[in-house]
Amino acid sequence: MASAVSSLNRSAGHAQRPLATRDSAWVRYTLTAVALGFLALFLALPLVAVFAEALRRGVGAYFAALNDPDGMHALRLTLLTAAIAVPANLVFGVAAAWAIAKFTFPGKSLLITLIDLPFAVSPVISGLIYVLLFGAQGWYGHYLAAENPWFPAFQAWLIEQDIKIIFAVPGIVLATIFVTFPFVARELIPLMQQQGNDEEYAAITLGASGWKTFWKVTLPNIKWGLFYGVILCNARAMGEFGAVSVVSGHIRGETNTLPLHVEILYNEYQFVGAFAAASILALLALVTLVLKSVVEWAHARRRA
Amino acid sequence: MKTSRILSLIAAVAALAGAAFAQKPVELLNVSYDPTRELYVDYNAAFAAHWKAKTGQDVVVKQSHGGSGKQARSVIDGLRADVVTLALAGDIDAIANNARVLPSDWQKRLPNNSSPYTSTIVFLVRQGNPKGIKDWDDLVKPGVSVITPNPKTSGGARWNYLAAWEYAKRKQGSDEAAKEFVRKLLANVPVLDTGARGSTTTFVQRDIGDVFISWENEAYLAKKEFPGKGFEIVTPSLSILAEPPVAVVDRVAKRKGTVEVATAYLEYLYSEEAQDIIGKHFYRPTSKKAAAKYASQFGPVKLFTIDEAFGGWTKAQKDHFDDGGTFDQIYLKK
Structure with a gap:
């Protein structure tokens, strides 16, 4: 049999595999070529272009462009935003996935739908929600301006402390959290549903407390899915444009995140600067992807 | 104490x-x-x-x-x-x-x-002015692609809109004719960006459009920033004093x-x-x-003010750009 197959498909090479799982050589090569060509055209080429444009006037100009205080501030703000949004969504995502996968309760499908909401609405709407809530003409603004407010002491404190929400860092963080809401939960829910409750039941039957069960049984089981969700969440948190653009106010050196800064530089004909900033974003994304691959690789090795 | x-x-x-x-x-x-x-x-x-x-x-x-x-x-x-x-x-x-x-x-x-x-509103055209743009009339011709921002969000676009309106009104004598003129002009616009700079980028870097209705300063800046592209500035016979x-x-x-x-x-x-x-x-x-x-750097142009032509900004805003104004009437029907 094996010799017959190999004589039929000598050009294909993999003689030992059964006939039914193989396509003819040209089909495989064509598909591979199409996939690779597509990737090269739509992913690799733009990525290379970013770095090529950034380095067009030499390495010196590239680093000079990076050394711009507004750009550095944008980078710090982007990292700060991710540093708040990702842990917040990590806690929320685990809690929500835990509740949804391990228990039944009224309103469960509503909760699932709500978690998906940020995926469904345009990021611009996500930003506008916060303008409507916290803008000077919104609820928060009306509360601050009210003459007989609820909790006057709280109002006085807000005014005294000069708490700004939109057009300031809190608004940017809120909008980012909203947009990246589903990533961790969505990654964990199917995983935890698939795993079922058996191991937790066993742990509790053997006398483990709730916390102990979570740390020793549940968490190790979802570890890789959790990593994966966090990485995706982080990538989006650092890259978000639309929602942040609406709530930022675009103040240079104050409320511009890196994606907004790229747009500003591009619009000001500072191409080296724009692409240098974009290359930093691309590098952050590449680091994220490498991390993701490492996670997948480590996960696969543990399974094997 | x-x-x-x-x-x-x-x-x-x-x-x-x-x-x-x-x-x-x-x-x-x-x-x-x-x-x-x-x-x-x-x-x-x-x-x-x-x-x-x-x-x-x-x-x-x-x-x-x-x-x-x-x-x-x-x-x-x-x-x-x-x-x-x-x-x-x-x-x-x-x-x-x-x-x-x-x-x-x-x-x-x-x-x-x-x-x-x-400032005022002028036209920026491509090298050699291939579509032969000379005045507002040329912008409503079929096949001319015009770039201007969205008057709802951009100030420059509102000046553009009113300049075109007043030109047609003076030439053809009525607001109805002016509205029809602006309708034709907007029908030639492929993209409405939110701000003037977005439109400049569309015209200059993405190479969309034959003519860009622009702030005078923005047109000169684009010309200066991209000497290799050979942009030319066309000053219309009548424009608005912004x-x-x-x-x-x-x-x-x-x-x-x-x-x-x-x-x-x-x-x-x-x-x-x-x-x-x-x-x-x-x-x-x-x-x-x-x-x-700096007088010599600008082209000669006859300017009118918003007060004399439209009775000031409050009225112009209400008539043309607020919800239900002429821009909505023209654009939503499109």
Whole structure:
């Protein structure tokens, strides 16, 4: 049999595999070529272009462009935003996935739908929600301006402390959290549903407390899915444009995140600067992807 | 009693000492429209030097740029601008009316209707003017692709719209004809960006469109930034005198304690030094000296004002750009 197959498909090479799982050589090569060509055209080429444009006037100009205080501030703000949004969504995502996968309760499908909401609405709407809530003409603004407010002491404190929400860092963080809401939960829910409750039941039957069960049984089981969700969440948190653009106010050196800064530089004909900033974003994304691959690789090795 | 008096004495001494020695840099936020990015980079440096020489205090001016209407909306929603420097009086009126953070007679506080410079609307065309654009009539011809921003969000676009309207009205004699003219013009527009700079990028970098209806300053800047592309500027026979105004946002400045420096920031725009910077960036200075110096860089054009043609911004805004105005009537039907 094996010799017959190999004589039929000598050009294909993999003689030992059964006939039914193989396509003819040209089909495989064509598909591979199409996939690779597509990737090269739509992913690799733009990525290379970013770095090529950034380095067009030499390495010196590239680093000079990076050394711009507004750009550095944008980078710090982007990292700060991710540093708040990702842990917040990590806690929320685990809690929500835990509740949804391990228990039944009224309103469960509503909760699932709500978690998906940020995926469904345009990021611009996500930003506008916060303008409507916290803008000077919104609820928060009306509360601050009210003459007989609820909790006057709280109002006085807000005014005294000069708490700004939109057009300031809190608004940017809120909008980012909203947009990246589903990533961790969505990654964990199917995983935890698939795993079922058996191991937790066993742990509790053997006398483990709730916390102990979570740390020793549940968490190790979802570890890789959790990593994966966090990485995706982080990538989006650092890259978000639309929602942040609406709530930022675009103040240079104050409320511009890196994606907004790229747009500003591009619009000001500072191409080296724009692409240098974009290359930093691309590098952050590449680091994220490498991390993701490492996670997948480590996960696969543990399974094997 | 005694302790409180001692405390207040200490506070006064500390304040004096602070003023004399370690003055913290004061920060201003200037919320401006789209094409003024380069102008205010230069002007802010000049003002900082002037203010430092005059008072010894460092001043840092932060900038935010975008379509004029959109920027006004942000200030209404609570963006803490000490000063607004927008494309048209109507947008600052909107801030005064909706957020009540500055008095409604703000425009009387500085010379020339609070406009330190003027500008107008011209056409930017591609090398050799292949479509032979000479005047507004050429923009409504079939097959001519026109770039202009969205009048709902951009101040420049509203000047463009009104200039086209008035041209057609004078030529054909009625508002109905003008509306039809503008309808045809908008039918030739493939993309409406939110701000003037977005439209410039569309025309200049993405190579979309045959003609870009543009701020005069923006057209000259694009020409200067891209010498290799050979853009040409076409001055129409009639255009609008655009007066981009400036104002201190009283309520914000009072709260931040920046009224004095914010006022000085705007007043200094009228100084000869600032007027020269203004001319250098292709805006039309209002000071006689700077205007004479830069007169030769602009094409001759007959200008009309919004007051004589449309009865001022409040009326023009209501008739044309508010919900249900002529722009909506034309554009929503499309």
